[in-house]
């Protein structure tokens with residue numbers, strides 16, 4: 046398994062903390078910038094990552110009406126990041142508008158367009174929460190699959206799903222649909238707020254293209270040791 050298939054989130058509150066994490070883990074090639082860091086410190090971190098030749102997953106999870114999604118995605122497309130997220134529940138029209146706008150934004154500044162990923166259902170939600178809190182009358186794996194199919198029909202490049210649903214999505218959506226899994230937990234790590242986890246080896250075996258692994262590495266007493274342990278456990282996967 047190539048360590049390049051592990052994406053580590055920069056879930057910190059400032060650019061300075063993000064830079065410190067980059068320095069602690071120079072072997073990580075793919076970083077995720079999410080809401081906490083982006084809202085705190087803006088797009089400057091993207092330039093820093095690019096200057097270090099890192100790959101970037103911009104995980105801002107846009108969810109709005111088609112016109113607003115298009116505007117946000119056109120702007121985000123100009124950053125030249127590798128991956129970008131929207132919510133599938135924004136609907137087919139908004140998903141298609143987002144996909145097109147990313148292409149337009151990227152073309153306007155001559156960068157490669159980000160691959161757009163649709164969030165199927167957040168990995169922090171359980172089947173029980175889906176049924177009782179969100180009142181969705183579908184089994185969770187079926188709901189995740191329906192959201193992935195909606196996104197695929199609308200023309201995006203892939204989806205974000207939990208490792209527990211990835212095998213079914215891979216089988217139905219095919220090998221060319223990118224599947225990225227957060228909610229991945231080594232056997233020795235705490236689950237935290239993640240509700241539908243598998244281990245890194247299980248998630249890859251089930252068909253994930255990329256794994257997002259955050260706190261088991263970044264909140265470890267020694268992040269470098271945690272990273273090495275995960276990579277060692279994946280040898281031969």
Ligand SMILES: O=c1ccn([C@@H]2O[C@H](COP(=O)(O)O)[C@@H](O)[C@H]2O)c(=O)[nH]1
Nearest residue numbers: 054079166167168227228257258259260
């Ligand atoms: O459904 C989703 C979508 C995105 N995420 C993000 O992934 C990381 C997971 O971090 P951990 O520390 O490994 O739990 C985090 O940045 C989330 O915003 C997700 O967990 N689930």
